[in-house]
Amino acid sequence: MKTADIRDRVTAADDVSLVPFSAHHLPGALKLSQEMRWPYRIEDWAFALQLGEGFVLERDGEVVGTAAWFPYGEDCATMGMIIVSGAVQGRGYGARLMDRLLSVAGARTVLLNSTEEGQLLYSRRGFRPAGTIHQHQGPAGQFEAPPLDVVRPMVASDVAAVARLDREATGFERRPLLERLLEVGEADVLLQTGEVAGYAIARLFGRGHVIGPVVAPTADAARLLILAALSRLQGCFVRIDTAAETGLSAWLETIGLAQVSDALTMVRGTMPPSGPSRVFALSNQSLN
The missing domain is CATH 3.40.630.90 (Aminopeptidase)
Incomplete structure (x- = not known):
């Protein structure tokens, strides 16, 4: 198995915990998106949380990762707001978040729009390209x-x-x-x-x-x-x-x-x- 595959599959044994995304995480999520230069307002995070569910990674009370999914009936869903702080990237945290989302989404067809950096993570989980968003x-x-x-x-x-x-x-x-x-x-x-x-x-x-x-x-x-x-x-x-x-x-x-x-649309x-x-x-x- 390649080193990248090992890092993708193994969660580091450290003090980072994965917990359900709740309202008290919103300021931390906003800070994280600002770090990534995503133009979300805290109102945009709250709007998404009202429509879907998500998870965050916490370290010493700080939000270092986020991910959300949005079910549309029993058969389909979208996923997004998947961010890992630059300070902790390369430790399998994106994989940990994505695997949790997929476990709760079950057998639904899932659609997402990926940055270039996320495409390998998603393709390893059965997502395939389906178009480009400008x-x-x-x-x-x-x-x-x-x-x-x-x-x-x-x-x-x-x-x-x-x-x-x-x-x-x-x-x-x-x-x-x-x-x-x-x-x-x-x-x-x-x-x-x-x-x-x-x-x-x-x-x-x-x-x-x-x-x-x-x-x-x-x-x-x-x-x-x-x-x-x-x-x-x-x-x-x-x-x-x-x-x-x-x-x-x-x-x-x-x-x-x-x-x-651009973003690459991917579907599983x-x-x-x-x-x-x-x-x-x-x-x-x-x-x-």
Whole structure:
């Protein structure tokens, strides 16, 4: 067995303990993400903890590692917020966190978005590449919203249609996530022949606002939804995470949202069927 494999599988015998992630860990988790230069606010950590479950590694009361998973029904889940402090990397702690997540997720299909550094850890656990996410961000310019008979603000009676479209696009049952996103964000729906055919949610996140999820039948329709959100965010810092296959990256560059990084989408298990609606932007790279 290679040395790297041994380090990946063996937990060091030291004073680091793995415990369930709870609210009192939030300041430590924030400090850890700041160390990694991830732009999470403590509100973003708390939001994720409300939707999923996680674990932390503690050493002398200090959070030195985090990981979370988000179940969508009994068959699917996403994972993310997997961080190990630079001071303790190389000791198998990432493997320890990941193995615990996978043990509680059970037989579910699991989707995650990986940094370059994490790809080997995940591939050893049966994850395979499934696409690339482009992160775009920058200050929003001045944009005109589409006509209200094309894109309008979402109302309560749209929720069932939005949940159906989201399920079509992702193959996941994400209604609890959608309901929570709608509590904290502003949503628009796309209309085709008077029926709801797509949606977008914008909310505070990280350095400013994130636009996502965006679900639509076509790239042109997704652009209309994004423009509706941007029309309310002039001068605000905006982030959009989109899969390379959507073809939106070049357009996002032209409207001033530069591509700043990539993540590799990886999956373990069989993805459920999806379509004809498609996901054009993520709510974030952990929740998907």
